[in-house]
Amino acid sequence: xxxxxxxxxxxxxxxxxxxxxxxxxxxxxxxxxxxxxxxxxxxxxxxxxxxxxxxxxxxxxxxxxxxxxxxxxxxxxxxxxxxxxxxxxxxxxxxxxxxxxxxxxxxxxxxxxxxxxxxxxxxxxxxxxxxxxxxxxxxxxxxxxxxxxxxxxxxxxxxxxxxxxxxxxxxxxxxxxxxxxxxxxxxxxxxxxxxxxxxxxxxxxxxxxxxxxxxxxxxxxxxxxxxxxxxxxxxxxxxxxxxxxxxxxxxxxxxxxxxxxxxxxxxxxxxxxxxxxxxxxxxxxxxxxxxxxxxxxxxxxxxxxxxxxxxxxxxxxxxx
Numbered sequence: 001x002x003x004x005x006x007x008x009x010x011x012x013x014x015x016x017x018x019x020x021x022x023x024x025x026x027x028x029x030x031x032x033x034x035x036x037x038x039x040x041x042x043x044x045x046x047x048x049x050x051x052x053x054x055x056x057x058x059x060x061x062x063x064x065x066x067x068x069x070x071x072x073x074x075x076x077x078x079x080x081x082x083x084x085x086x087x088x089x090x091x092x093x094x095x096x097x098x099x100x101x102x103x104x105x106x107x108x109x110x111x112x113x114x115x116x117x118x119x120x121x122x123x124x125x126x127x128x129x130x131x132x133x134x135x136x137x138x139x140x141x142x143x144x145x146x147x148x149x150x151x152x153x154x155x156x157x158x159x160x161x162x163x164x165x166x167x168x169x170x171x172x173x174x175x176x177x178x179x180x181x182x183x184x185x186x187x188x189x190x191x192x193x194x195x196x197x198x199x200x201x202x203x204x205x206x207x208x209x210x211x212x213x214x215x216x217x218x219x220x221x222x223x224x225x226x227x228x229x230x231x232x233x234x235x236x237x238x239x240x241x242x243x244x245x246x247x248x249x250x251x252x253x254x255x256x257x258x259x260x261x262x263x264x265x266x267x268x269x270x271x272x273x274x275x276x277x278x279x280x281x282x283x284x285x286x287x288x289x290x291x292x293x294x295x296x297x298x299x300x301x302x303x304x305x306x307x308x309x310x311x312x313x314x315x316x317x318x319x320x
Contacts, residue, residue: 034305051066081148127206147261188271203243203245
């Protein structure tokens with residue numbers, strides 16, 4: 001019992017609960033921090049999306065060739081197509097996600113505690129439930145933004161239509177298919193992002209506990225609290241592990257979803273047809289188009305976001 005309490009004290013020193021945060025500061029400062037991270041990593045999403053929608057005859061079949069093509073045609077701005085739309089929608093989506101994540105996590109830990117699972121297992125279950133729930137709430141805002149931004153990312157590429165900005169995309173989609181057009185691929189988005197979020201947060205929560213145990217934290221009642229640099233290193237390692245795990249599991253669904261969302265409405269391919277085309281072009285490995293950039297994207301995004309998120313929570317702790 002004492003060892004268990006010691007472990008909880010250690011994790012209490014490295015994790016900041018929702019009730020300890022100044023919510024106003026959290027949202028205001030968080031908007032700025034996450035905008036900065038998005039600016040830095042957005043080009044990876046553009047490259048990943050282009051690889052996933054490339055046709056069989058497209059010359060640009062690797063990440064480097066896609067980057068060269070974008071820079072040759074549009075320069076640096078080409079790597080930020082759709083960015084304005086994404087950043088406009090990402091802030092409310094992020095607020096919804098983080099609020100749902102933190103509040104659900106508290107409830108989920110209380111729910112699994114009576115089962116007396118090991119600390120890593122408890123963390124995996126609670127974080128997984130919280131990650132999936134938060135993603136479900138956020139998709140209502142994020143899917144329309146995803147549809148618009150991805151169309152902008154691939155405009156003029158491999159036969160895709162061109163647009164005059166995000167509003168033009170939204171207007172044409174609404175004119176053709178109404179509000180349903182902005183939620184194209186919603187089911188697959190939920191099927192992709194919710195499990196991905198669950199896997200990511202479950203892996204992150206449990207891997208941290210495993211790493212802390214490996215470092216000998218939580219095993220000695222008289223141990224010194226870990227340094228800030230050690231905490232950051234453990235959190236970064238957890239983010240990398242989580243990103244790698246989630247990307248490998250969910251890339252096939254993400255590839256199908258992306259193709260459904262960016263295909264011209266006149267073609268209106270079904271999910272089954274998208275799957276058939278992928279297999280016809282590349283066999284089963286077609287489902288893993290863009291795995292490299294997505295692996296890097298999820299690991300880089302995940303690690304950057306979690307470090308920014310944990311830093312944000314440290315900044316926004318209420319004064320006692």
